[in-house]
Amino acid sequence: MLDVSLSMEATDVAPNRLLVAQRAAKEYAVGLGPEVQLGLITFAGTAQVQVHPTTDRAPFLAAVDAVELAERTATGEALFSALATLATLDTLAGVDGRRRIILISDGKQTVPVELDAPRGAYTAADAARSANVAVSTISLGTALGVVDIPNVTGPAHRVQVPADPDSLREIAQRSGGDFWSATTQPALSAALSAMTCHR
DSSP states (O other): OEEOBGGGGOSSSSSOHHHHHHHHHHHHHHHSOTTOOEEEEEESSSEEEEEEEESOHHHHHHHHHHOOOBSOOOHHHHHHHHHHHHHHHHHHHOOOSOOEEEEEEOOOOOSSSSTTSTTSHHHHHHHHHHTTOEEEEEEEOOTTOEEEEEETTEEEEEEEOOOOHHHHHHHHHHHTOOEEEESSHHHHHHHHHHHHHTO
16 A cells, blocks of 8 residues: 555655655565565545556556555545455455555544544454454555645745654554664665565
8 A cells, every 4th residue: 555645745754755655665566475465556636556466466557656645534434445355355356365555654543533534544454453464554654744835826835744654653563563764775675575574
């Protein structure tokens, strides 16, 4: 799962959070064993299943390159979409291996506001644990992130977008997954590599 909200354009992780996430995600995909099925869900105000789990890396790589930023952050909705996708895969393909969701985000859910709302991220994390699906999270960014938001009636206005590692850590803990924090591309790549080693 990849966060594509506007805050991912912050340059506190050079050159910006989204580009770093894209590069690391593609590196991760290429390094996976050929038997591993990999999918992609992107999310901002809504969640989009870009690639259903498959051993073919080409669709994943193309989808990662094609992502576009959008407003708001519906982390819980994205997690529920991922769980629904995995449940369908189990039914149709008879998958019985270990299932995991990897969430790369700067962490601040905005839709809904409450993390423990019925479609909130904490509720989704609890549902993931019940489904025996670990959600491993990576907080990408620092406390110093800012973005310039275009304004049609005047100059762009600068908005602070600090990373929110606390909520991502809680999502991981509730679901039985692991948590990492990354402020550089090497750190993000290392976190993804650690997940591969402990898959």
